[in-house]
Amino acid sequence: MAQRPSFPARMDLSSRAAVAPKNIADSAVHTRARSQNDAKPGLTPAAQGHGLDSQMVRGRMVKKLAHQGITHPDLLAAMGAVERHRFVDSALVNQAYEDTSLPIGLGQTISKPNVVARMIELLLQGQDEGAIKMGRVLEVGTGCGYQAAVLGRLAREVYSIERLRGLHDKARANLRPFRLANVHLLFGDGMQGYAKGAPYAGIIAAAGGHAIPQAWIDQLAVGGRIVAPMETAAGQQALVVVDKLERGLKHSVLEAVHFVPLKSGIA
């Protein structure tokens, strides 16, 4: 098979680190091939040499998400816009748009795109119909900051909390070039929620515990929704949705998932 350079073989990894952060947002991904080993089928020669490559790959990812049942147009647009490859280590950029979770350091992982999209779609479905944007959202488990960036396009304010200092700092560096003024990164134990941002229209967790912490319930607005992985009685993890209604809480247990554990305290 002819080896063609294609995204992400042409990712400019060296300049990613070298370019001043404020320039990164505007700099398209367009450098020459360093290696032709990870050429992927499907990119036309015409697309080669253009900064549009990663956009095309994201376009394909979005099509796949739609095929997998994601329907919310704003969510699909956000998934198409946020450059996921900027959130993973350089050695993994060629997997950034694959349907796979990836290591982000300190034993943690960035979720698969379809899991990120599924959870955000559930969050959006819990909001008032007709609302143009979600209100305030709390994300527990910032990790590399990818999901926070997606949420930043869909919610008025995003408070994202991470318990590992190393990842909190990494997310800050990753997000800086995106200049998302409405995304607030916090270092702390997300099991306590973040009372200063409450009440939240939505709370989304990227780590699973044995129960939904009471602080999340308390900090959720009436009419709001929590989407989180949680350990079930069977000892497996499932996606759980909690709606805070006028008359009380409504719990729904959905499909099985595999998230890193929700831990208390900071490190």
Ligand code: SAH
């Ligand atoms: N949304 C992230 C996924 C990160 S993985 C992304 O897009 O990259 C889940 C993260 O949850 C890990 O970084 C882990 O350190 C963090 N975490 C686990 N328990 C936590 C807690 N109590 N408070 C805050 N973060 C927590």
